[in-house]
Amino acid sequence: MTWKIIKLSLKAIFNNKMRxxxxxxxxxxxxxxxxxxxxxxxxxxxxxxDSISSMGSDLITATISDEDVSISAEEAESLTEYRxxxxxxxxxxxxxxxxxxxxxxxxxxxxxxxxYFTVQDESVQSGRILAxxxxxxxxxxxxxxxxxxxxxxxxxxxxxxxxxxxxxxxTVVGVLAxxxxxxxxxxxxxIIIPYSVAERITGQSRISSFYVKAADSDRVxxxxxxxxxxxLRTTRDEDAYSVNNQSEVLDTMNDVTNTMSLLLAxxxxxxxxxGGIGIMNIMLVSVTERTREIGIRKAVGAKRKHxxxxxxxxxxxxxxxxxxxxLLFSYCGISVYNLIAGSIIAMNLTVAFAAIAFCAxxxxxxxxxxxxxxSKLQPIDALHTTG
Amino acid sequence: xITVKQISRSYPHCEALKETDLQIQDGTFTAIVGRSGSGKxxxxxxxxxxxxxxxxxxxxxxxxxxxxxxxQLAAFRNQHIxxxxxxxxxEPQYTVYQNVEMPLIIGAVPKxxxxxxxxxxxxxxGLLHKKNALASxxxxxxxxxxxxxxxxxxxxxxxxADEPCGSLxxxxxxxxxxxxxxxxxxxxxxxxxxxxREDAAKTDRIITLEDGQVIDDATF
Numbered sequence: 001m002t003w004k005i006i007k008l009s010l011k012a013i014f015n016n017k018m019r020x021x022x023x024x025x026x027x028x029x030x031x032x033x034x035x036x037x038x039x040x041x042x043x044x045x046x047x048x049x050d051s052i053s054s055m056g057s058d059l060i061t062a063t064i065s066d067e068d069v070s071i072s073a074e075e076a077e078s079l080t081e082y083r084x085x086x087x088x089x090x091x092x093x094x095x096x097x098x099x100x101x102x103x104x105x106x107x108x109x110x111x112x113x114x115x116y117f118t119v120q121d122e123s124v125q126s127g128r129i130l131a132x133x134x135x136x137x138x139x140x141x142x143x144x145x146x147x148x149x150x151x152x153x154x155x156x157x158x159x160x161x162x163x164x165x166x167x168x169x170x171t172v173v174g175v176l177a178x179x180x181x182x183x184x185x186x187x188x189x190x191i192i193i194p195y196s197v198a199e200r201i202t203g204q205s206r207i208s209s210f211y212v213k214a215a216d217s218d219r220v221x222x223x224x225x226x227x228x229x230x231x232l233r234t235t236r237d238e239d240a241y242s243v244n245n246q247s248e249v250l251d252t253m254n255d256v257t258n259t260m261s262l263l264l265a266x267x268x269x270x271x272x273x274x275g276g277i278g279i280m281n282i283m284l285v286s287v288t289e290r291t292r293e294i295g296i297r298k299a300v301g302a303k304r305k306h307x308x309x310x311x312x313x314x315x316x317x318x319x320x321x322x323x324x325x326x327l328l329f330s331y332c333g334i335s336v337y338n339l340i341a342g343s344i345i346a347m348n349l350t351v352a353f354a355a356i357a358f359c360a361x362x363x364x365x366x367x368x369x370x371x372x373x374x375s376k377l378q379p380i381d382a383l384h385t386t387g
Numbered sequence: 388x389i390t391v392k393q394i395s396r397s398y399p400h401c402e403a404l405k406e407t408d409l410q411i412q413d414g415t416f417t418a419i420v421g422r423s424g425s426g427k428x429x430x431x432x433x434x435x436x437x438x439x440x441x442x443x444x445x446x447x448x449x450x451x452x453x454x455x456x457x458x459q460l461a462a463f464r465n466q467h468i469x470x471x472x473x474x475x476x477x478e479p480q481y482t483v484y485q486n487v488e489m490p491l492i493i494g495a496v497p498k499x500x501x502x503x504x505x506x507x508x509x510x511x512x513g514l515l516h517k518k519n520a521l522a523s524x525x526x527x528x529x530x531x532x533x534x535x536x537x538x539x540x541x542x543x544x545x546x547x548a549d550e551p552c553g554s555l556x557x558x559x560x561x562x563x564x565x566x567x568x569x570x571x572x573x574x575x576x577x578x579x580x581x582x583x584r585e586d587a588a589k590t591d592r593i594i595t596l597e598d599g600q601v602i603d604d605a606t607f
Contacts, residue, residue, distance in 0.1 A: 004492050015480055296476045299437060300490040300537065301465020303458050380438040383476065 009314040023282040024322030026275025031326025031355045033268035036333045038261050043345030045257040058214040059246045066240035070206040084222040086215045089116035090207040092198040099164040100152035108190045111198020119211040127159035127174030134194040143174040145188035166201050276362035283315050283370035295382025308375040315367020323359030394443035396429050403429040405599040416571035418579045418587035421596035427580045435468050435547045436460045465494045469538030473550035475530040479523035486522050487537045508536040528559030535566050546577045
């Protein structure tokens with residue numbers, strides 16, 4: 001009986017293909033809005049949260065925002081005297097145009113020490129990392145990201161090659177392991193050079209930030225306190241610096257992402273509700289049009305529940321079918337977005353299932369009134385309608 | 388036996404039936420005749436449980452239709468009464484087979500059983516070869532024969548036919564009357580509403596209604 005009702009409902013839907021499609025349109029757009037927006041938001045932020053979490057919870061970032069404050073690398077490195085801190089990597093950051101023959105591009109330059117690779121948990125896929133002697137002897141060497149290697153060297157081995165930064169030649173001694181993209185951009189498009197050389201490029205000995213690795217995860221809070229005290233003592237201004245632990249950043253990031261996703265899903269859910277109202281409207285029209293059919297069925301013994309089930313089934317099928325078409329369009333939409341943006345965002349399956357479940361609920365909610373109206377028709381009134 | 392006890396049916400501007408009493412024996416072929424507005428169609432609908440009387444009761448043996456719940460009445464219509472209407476009331480978008488099958492689906496008859504029952508009835512009305520044709524593609528006579536097959540498919544003991552030949556030509560009307568006669572011959576109680584004296588003459592009993600009351604009751 002249930003299967004028969006589903007078949008009858010499908011037949012009624014396919015008898016009016018254009019009207020059924022237009023009825024489903026609200027649901028299709030609603031589902032597309034929910035799935036695409038949430039997938040893009042979560043997909044885009046997952047890259048950044050992945051890269052943050054891969055750094056480990058014992059990584060602490062200290063950023064000096066006040067340009068008048070001068071902290072040297074040596075001062076920052078002195079923090080390793082504390083037992084709670086295992087290593088410190090001072091950083092001078094800048095953007096420079098980098099050339100290789102006729103190829104050139106603007107890349108992020110990180111001037112740092114060998115400790116940077118330990119603190120950031122980064123490794124090379126070929127060549128070597130910076131050596132302490134590189135810093136000590138002001139060697140013009142560079143460790144480059146995979147994107148830089150591809151941009152400047154193509155398929156050739158970059159290690160041993162030469163690049164030009166600020167009119168000085170640098171020998172590429174290593175290529176970093178691939179890290180992928182995040183919201184902040186590509187982590188593979190940076191160039192790491194000795195800290196001492198970066199100092200000469202900028203012409204000053206102040207560092208813009210430093211990374212600290214706590215001795216272990218239990219001593220992260222102690223390490224943060226030590227760094228904050230050090231920075232306050234050095235800068236005498238609480239607003240001149242900020243100290244962040246990766247897990248805090250990750251938590252904040254997750255909170256922001258979840259709030260954004262909920263907000264977007266909420267806005268998109270409104271269009272689903274509007275789609276549901278569209279279904280109710282068409283189902284009410286359908287009840288009026290099919291009064292005679294209802295009358296015939298009642299005359300041959302159909303109970304209220306049979307009529308109710310049939311119309312409810314039709315509303316649910318319309319809604320769920322609209323949801324499935326919406327999912328298909330969402331998949332296409334996300335694929336197009338990936339093609340255009342060069343990203344690798346996948347459809348969020350949880351949201352997809354939730355959207356279909358929501359469609360079913362909408363079908364039941366907005367199909368109930370027309371179904372109840374149809375089931376309450378008296379057979380004689382229904383037959384009389386046609387004269 | 389069908390017993391009608393003091394049935395009245397009032398509408399806002401008229402009284403269709405006035406304290407009508409009637410008894411119809413099982414297995415008889417009865418015609419109810421009368422002018423337009425005499426209350427014959429109203430009586431048929433009340434007999435079929437499609438409409439409720441303002442007062443009075445209809446009994447099938449000892450069972451009162453008016454004491455049944457809506458669900459019981461629906462099941463009773465499905466199992467005990469077959470309707471044939473002047474306008475056929477087929478579902479045009481469905482095939483002949485699907486139209487005839489409908490009461491069996493509602494009665495939750497298993498699919499395999501449904502198939503044999505539908506084909507048996509279609510064969511009885513001579514439409515087995517058209518079982519896959521859409522109802523909308525049939526001629527008037529074929530539509531009415533499909534409606535008769537649908538009325539008979541649940542093997543109900545009572546057939547209520549409201550002007551079944553009203554929309555048909557003489558030839559098809561005669562075929563429909565033969566089918567109704569055959570049903571009565573199988574022991575069914577057939578009640579025919581008609582304007583046509585010739586059709587009425589083919590029945591066992593003619594009840595004449597006027598202004599909602601029985602004014603004549605002749606048995607042959």
